[in-house]
Structures are given as structure tokens and as C-alpha cells.
Amino acid sequence: MTLRLGLGLPQMKHYAPGRDVTAVAREAEACGFDSLWVFERTLVPEDPVDGMYGVEGRPWPGTFRHVADPLVTLAQAAAVTERVRLGTSVLVAPLHAPFGLARALGTLSAASGGRLVAGLGTGWSRDEYAAAGADFDRRGELLDELLDVCEEVWSSGPSAYTGGRTRLAPADVGPKPPGGRMPVLLAASNSRTLDRIARRADGWLPSLTPHPVVARNRATLRELAERQGRDPDALTVVQRCSVRVSGKPMGGDRRKHQGSVEQIVEDLAEGVAAGVDEAILDLQNGTRDAGELIDAGRELYAAVRDAGM
Numbered sequence: 001m002t003l004r005l006g007l008g009l010p011q012m013k014h015y016a017p018g019r020d021v022t023a024v025a026r027e028a029e030a031c032g033f034d035s036l037w038v039f040e041r042t043l044v045p046e047d048p049v050d051g052m053y054g055v056e057g058r059p060w061p062g063t064f065r066h067v068a069d070p071l072v073t074l075a076q077a078a079a080v081t082e083r084v085r086l087g088t089s090v091l092v093a094p095l096h097a098p099f100g101l102a103r104a105l106g107t108l109s110a111a112s113g114g115r116l117v118a119g120l121g122t123g124w125s126r127d128e129y130a131a132a133g134a135d136f137d138r139r140g141e142l143l144d145e146l147l148d149v150c151e152e153v154w155s156s157g158p159s160a161y162t163g164g165r166t167r168l169a170p171a172d173v174g175p176k177p178p179g180g181r182m183p184v185l186l187a188a189s190n191s192r193t194l195d196r197i198a199r200r201a202d203g204w205l206p207s208l209t210p211h212p213v214v215a216r217n218r219a220t221l222r223e224l225a226e227r228q229g230r231d232p233d234a235l236t237v238v239q240r241c242s243v244r245v246s247g248k249p250m251g252g253d254r255r256k257h258q259g260s261v262e263q264i265v266e267d268l269a270e271g272v273a274a275g276v277d278e279a280i281l282d283l284q285n286g287t288r289d290a291g292e293l294i295d296a297g298r299e300l301y302a303a304v305r306d307a308g309m
Contacts, residue, residue: 003272003309006035006087006238007297008282009077010290011068018076020290021068025077027294028084031301035085035117036077037240037280038070040092045127054124063285071104078112085115089205089240089280090187092123094142095132098149098166105182106154107175114178119205119238120146121187138164140192147184147200156180185238191220198224203236203277211256211274214239218275238278239271244286245296258286261303268304 007028010020025036041064051058074086086108093101109116122139123129129136145163152159153173160170183202188194197204198221206214214237222232241257243264250259256267268279281300287293 001272001277003268003276003304004034004238004278005032005301005304006037006085006278006280007033008037008039008089008240008280008284009073010284010293011038011070011073012063012284013066014288015068015284015290017068017073021073021076022080023290024293024297025084026080028297029081031298032305033084033297033301034278035087035280036074036081037087037089037119037282038073039067039089039240039282040070040095040123041067042092042095042128043131049126049130050124061285071108074116075108075111078108078115082113085117086112087117087185087238087280088119089185089207089238090119090121092125092128093120093146094122094134094139095128096146098146098163099153099168101146102150102153103173105150106173106177109177109182110175114182116177117183117185118150119185119187121205140196143186144196150184151181154181185236188217194220195224197221197235198228198230202234203238205238205240207240208242209239211270214271214276215274236277237275238280239276240280240282241268241271242285243281243283243296243300245283245300257281261299264300265303265307265309269307269309272309 010024028036044060044065052060070088078086105118122143126136149161149166152161154177158170159173161168185203185205186197186201187205188197218237221235225232225235244258246259249263257264283293283296287296
């Protein structure tokens, strides 16, 4: 199997939101990358309710400050590319009004010729939920409503829906994604959220997930999909990898996807063996500017392909 390779677009504070996004997007497509991806971080609280990723006491990194809006960033990339898919990994779905987000995603899909992949999750920050006026304790329910609204808004014919946040009387809503739908990938961490993928998504978006967990969850997804009467091979696994390239190999206690090019290629091969279909190389946290990001992306892309992946 050929591992599909995606590249994380530069959104962090030390990049120029306009110039660097378009430069990286153009170069990534020319290099051969299959996709371009963004993530969502809306704020960094001075006194957080939750530690990073919900881990008590874990500090938020400075790189989370002033992260550029994901859909604006993807729109910039869409305007200067023709082939690469454009994905979100992930949008924190309940922070958005369902109808407004469904329309924005539909418009971006139509504008890019159907290249958009909607990667959604529920997030982990109570501070972000409070700022958005959303109920953190109902986050799974809010995600389900968003998925319902997206199905209505993206499909052909009049759209109508009544839910906890949305009251949509029958109406003509557009633009719509080509073909009336777009791929939806979901983040998941437990049996309940994996079941949601098996029932109504096109795949799973693990991030910073150990490969044994990826393999175990991939096997669980196969079982759940078969119970739903779905083809388990139709579900894809797209892993976001926080990548940092060093000039020489790192020691045995290194993090996955960090170290020499050879070490990172070995890590990506482990991912393929665990069931990863596509890897997002997010280099922005380990590079100082767009030039470094592009150079590292080119080097890794060539090394992966030279390794036969």
C-alpha cells in the first residue's frame, strides 16, 4: 500500500498568515503531497480550567497562541492549488453553530471542486467551550446535531431540521458540495466515539496516538462497521503526526515522528503496519519559517517514497 502523505499548513504565530500559507500550499502540491491540513485552536487562557488535552496540570504550549482560523487558511490554500485534498484535523465542531458551519464547509467544498475533507472532533478545552457559548457536558450530542445538519444542508433538495441548537424550516440552501456530500472523518478515543465513526463517518483521525492503540482501534472499527452492514475497508485512518526533524538520530526515549529523517520514516512505516492509510506531517512547530517547513517537507516526502511507501 502507498502511504498517502499530507502536510500541515502554517497557522502558528511565527508564520505570516497570508504569504506563508500560499507559498507552502503551492510547494506542497508541486512536491507531490496528497493533501493539506489545518487544525483549530481558538484561544489560550491565562488561567486554564483544563490542562492541555484535558490532562490536569499540563501547560498549554506558547505555539497555541494566535492560531490562524482553519477555514480561512484552507480557503487561501484552495485558491492557489488544483489537485491536493484540503482537510481539517480537526475542527472542534461544537464551538460552531451547526447551520453556519455546514454552509461554510459546503461553500468551500464547491469552491475547491470537491476537494474538502471535513475532520471533526469534540475537543477538550472547557475554556474554548465557554467562549463559544457551548455546553461542554453535551459535546457528543452537539457533534451529532452538527452531523445531522450537515447531511441536510449538503444533500440535494430542500433542507429542514429541528434540534437542540438548530431550527431550519424547509429551505433551499447552497452552495452544496459536488455530489451532495463530502468525506467526514471523526476523532475518537473510546468505544462510543468509535461506534459513531462506524455508523456515520468515512474514517478516523487519530492524533498523537501510539501505534498499538491505532492497530487495536482499527480492528474495533472493522468489527463495528461490519455490524452496521458497511464495508470496513471503506473506512480510512488518517493520523496527524507532530514532526520535528533533527540533524542526527535521537536517543531511545525520543517521541515518535521526531528525530532523523531515517527515524521518522521508520515511525511512518510502523504506522502503516498498524493500519494508517494517510499521515499528516505537521512540521510547523519544529520549523522557524516557511522556507524551513518547505525544505523539511520535501526531504521527508522524498525519503518516504524512496523507502517504497
